[in-house]
Amino acid sequence: MIKLGVNIDHVATLRQARGTRYPSPVQAALMAENAGADSITLHLREDRRHIQDADVDILRGLLRTKMNLEMAVTEEMIAVALRVRPQDVCLVPERRQELTTEGGLDVAGQLNKVADACARLAEAGIRVSLFIDPDPRQLDAAHTAGAPVVEIHTGRYADAVGEAEAERELARVRTAIEHGLALGLQVNAGHGLHYHNVQAVAAIPGVGELNIGHAIVAEAVFMGWEAAVREMKRLMVEAATGR
Numbered sequence: 680m681i682k683l684g685v686n687i688d689h690v691a692t693l694r695q696a697r698g699t700r701y702p703s704p705v706q707a708a709l710m711a712e713n714a715g716a717d718s719i720t721l722h723l724r725e726d727r728r729h730i731q732d733a734d735v736d737i738l739r740g741l742l743r744t745k746m747n748l749e750m751a752v753t754e755e756m757i758a759v760a761l762r763v764r765p766q767d768v769c770l771v772p773e774r775r776q777e778l779t780t781e782g783g784l785d786v787a788g789q790l791n792k793v794a795d796a797c798a799r800l801a802e803a804g805i806r807v808s809l810f811i812d813p814d815p816r817q818l819d820a821a822h823t824a825g826a827p828v829v830e831i832h833t834g835r836y837a838d839a840v841g842e843a844e845a846e847r848e849l850a851r852v853r854t855a856i857e858h859g860l861a862l863g864l865q866v867n868a869g870h871g872l873h874y875h876n877v878q879a880v881a882a883i884p885g886v887g888e889l890n891i892g893h894a895i896v897a898e899a900v901f902m903g904w905e906a907a908v909r910e911m912k913r914l915m916v917e918a919a920t921g922r
């Protein structure tokens with residue numbers, strides 16, 4: 680069954696915008712679990728623009744599902760992961776000035792570094808995922824690096840202008856998922872997925888988890904947080920199962 684990882688980063692973005700204690704990403708995570716989230720994703724950025732270290736620590740003790748901690752491949756972040764021991768870590772590329780994660784991790788271009796991080800995290804019992812572009816070269820490299828899971832970056836599909844471009848980008852995502860499954864990887868996907876574009880990805884056979892955040896936070900402003908989570912999960916299950 681397809682799974683929904685709810686990303687709570689942008690609940691924290693709203694809190695950080697005013698330096699308040701609300702809205703609480705911890706409360707959002709617990710409510711998302713009640714509403715059907717299968718895991719909670721959070722990205723501890725090096726610049727701490729949204730999620731803070733304390734959020735990670737508090738949530739690690741409270742989540743009933745799983746924590747998927749997104750982080751850069753740096754010594755600082757590996758030390759955080761080894762201390763917190765989330766169930767899952769997703770290694771992502773990071774650039775300080777970027778608005779959001781603009782592309783996938785270049786695993787092929789830094790194979791030894793990524794393989795070393797995968798091995799150290801796996802040794803601590805953490806399941807490692809690599810956030811990569813829908814590119815067969817990166818999938819092969821992820822497999823060689825020893826990651827059991829990949830997450831395909833769906834940003835270009837989500838940002839596509841017009842039907843032809845969206846179809847082209849969706850085909851790249853579909854081919855990447857098939858390629859990853861053939862390598863024996865668990866293949867997840869995410870970034871930029873929204874209520875109007877999620878079903879085409881959820882319908883791809885074999886896709887594991889979809890990690891979705893910004894759209895759910897945005898929709899929650901109008902329909903409420905739990906309802907926004909429930910509706911995203913409903914759309915995914917409908918597309919994946921026809922029910």
Ligand SMILES: CC(=O)[C@@H](O)[C@H](O)COP(=O)(O)O
Nearest residue numbers: 688722749771779780810870
């Ligand atoms: C790696 C990734 O896709 C997530 O980090 C997500 O995009 C939310 O975080 P940002 O908006 O800070 O990139």
Ligand SMILES: NCC(=O)COP(=O)(O)O
Nearest residue numbers: 869870871890891892893
């Ligand atoms: N890895 C993708 C993610 O966690 C959520 O991305 P977005 O839905 O906030 O774009």
